[in-house]
Amino acid sequence: MATVRTIVLPHYPSYPIHVCMFKDVSNAAFLRSQLLEANPDFDYAFLDAAMILSPQHLLSAAFLALHCTQVARAKTRTAHSELVFRLHPNNNIGESYRKFGISDKTSALIAVKLALKPETTAQVVAEHLGEHVKGESADPGEALEHVGMWCDVGKVRKMYKLEGVGEPKKGKRGAIVNGNASDMDERKEMESVITGIITLKGS
Template identity: 40%
Template sequence: METVSLPHLPDYPLHICLFKDVNNAPFLRQQLLEGNTDFEYAFLDASILLSRNQVLAACFRAINDLLQDRLKSRNVHSEIVFSLSPNNNISESFRRFGVAETSRHILAVKVGGVQSQIEQHLKGSVEGNLVPLTDEQFAELRDESRLRKVYKIGATGNEAEAFVIGSMALKGS
């Protein structure tokens, strides 16, 4: 688990875990659908994520929207999922970026809380292998064709990161 403190938002630490080869995605999805408060995380399908910066940009936008009382979804964690989308369709955002029954690689993000408790809960709840939160790991896990289709880009290397983050930032403006 990695804890990240975003510039300008030191009171909202992000606790992030990247899991590979997850076996219980249907269970995790069901917990979210039932509104189980023990599972109040942003559970993301890691195969559709380009980079660590993309995830941090989505978290920054979601926390900023929380602080400005502009959330379009239920809470800051669902807003992280929504913030990844290049468009304003909330249900499409969850379908594309949220954990699905078929998700094999999952990124879990928790805003705030006690790092040791969050890490213990995630390690006990997610049946998968914890891997480092690096761009190299994202490159290994991602579905290139799906990512290109969602963001309508030709390549998914470093040159695509600015376009992806820009499309996330500009939606709704």
């Protein structure tokens, strides 16, 4: 059985968000095929974990997906495809899936289930994903603090065009002025800009 963490957004308390993380996944091609076939049993947002920087990054897109679905402003077919779409900085739906969704070679993934129906419980999600995802379930943590642990920061920086954001500043001769800047500081600065980009796209 997969480990599931559930987050309830204050704006949408009736629609909890169930999150699972997996590493060493060996059947990403099968999972992707179920999405392409629009199999309702696999109506999830399957995300490439390398492209998710932090919990706030993920939840910003999840909030917009829920909001746009509820107010009939969604650009895609389902709330889960809307989540993938909302992660991307532009309006190309296909590109959103290519960059943030899983590929046949994905080995670390984040699965998100928006509980739009009362019967979509954490237990149901845990059992279904535990049965069908061939990989090792990882605990996202009580507050999803481990979301982002497999992020490729370079890829995310390139995707959102964040050259220079969160990087140590250099002096005239190329010396690092802020040489002790931590990875956490870098991510926080990037996160702030990224969530702004996602919010502006949704406005």
